Amino acid sequence: MxxxxxxxxxxxxxxxxxxxxxxxxxxxxxxxxxxxxxxxxxxxxxxxxxxxxxxxxxxxxxxxxxxxxxxxxxxxxxxxxxxxxxxxxxxxxxxxxxxxxxxxxxxxxEPQWRNTQVIHYADNSVVQEQVNKHGRRREITLTPPHGDVCF
Structure with a gap:
């Protein structure tokens, strides 16, 4: 009730x-x-x-x-x-x-996101690429840009 x-x-x-x-x-x-x-x-x-x-x-x-x-x-x-x-x-x-x-x-x-690869950029940022069971992709920033390269 x-x-x-x-x-x-x-x-x-x-x-x-x-x-x-x-x-x-x-x-x-x-x-x-x-x-x-x-x-x-x-x-x-x-x-x-x-x-x-x-x-x-x-x-x-x-x-x-x-x-x-x-x-x-x-x-x-x-x-x-x-x-x-x-x-x-x-x-x-x-x-x-x-x-x-x-x-x-x-x-x-529910979409069951899976990690596919980790990308290390020159600005010292680190991005995790993911794909779900429907084939959609997304990127998660693990470490934001930082350091001397950003300036």
């Missing part, structure tokens, strides 16, 4: 066309899973970077860690239209961790 989540709407002051102020409460949002709540919060633009400048995908936002909960709480506390509890943030963090695990599995483990 999975839990359901509800983000309650916040009340804000608005001004109508006659200049009169009134309170408007955003409707509550219900979600069937924490993953659905995380997806909605990021794609609706409610969770952004700390300076609020850009939208983020669910894997790249910072929701905090066990040692650094205040920083992650500040990120989701900036949601202007809906109130979020620490339990909701923790559920989104667990969903985000699961999403990262799945991403790592499908990009690193």
């Amino acid at each position: 999975s839990a359901t989540y509800t983000l309650h709407g916040r009340t804000v002051n608005r001004v109508d066309e006659n200049g009169a102020q009134y309170g408007y409460t955003y409707p509550a949002k219900k979600f069937g899973s924490a993953m659905e709540m995380l997806h909605w919060a990021t794609h609706s633009g409610l969770i952004r970077t700390f300076n609020g400048s850009e939208r983020r995908d669910p894997m790249s936002i910072y929701l905090g860690s066990d040692r650094d909960q205040h920083r992650g709480s500040g990120c989701v506390a900036s949601m202007g239209t809906h109130a979020i509890t620490n339990e909701d943030r923790d559920a989104m963090k667990r969903a985000q961790d699961r999403m990262r695990e799945l991403h790592h599995y499908f990009t690193e483990t």
Whole structure:
């Protein structure tokens, strides 16, 4: 049995066309899973970077860690239209961790990357060439360029 989540709407002051102020409460949002709540919060633009400048995908936002909960709480506390509890943030963090695990599995483990050769360049960098079971190739930098040749 999975839990359901509800983000309650916040009340804000608005001004109508006659200049009169009134309170408007955003409707509550219900979600069937924490993953659905995380997806909605990021794609609706409610969770952004700390300076609020850009939208983020669910894997790249910072929701905090066990040692650094205040920083992650500040990120989701900036949601202007809906109130979020620490339990909701923790559920989104667990969903985000699961999403990262799945991403790592499908990009690193499942393709079965094999090392093919090590390339030593003149700038003292070392690159590991790899190929996966589908024939795709990639290069992993083991040692970045350094030394006198770089200047």
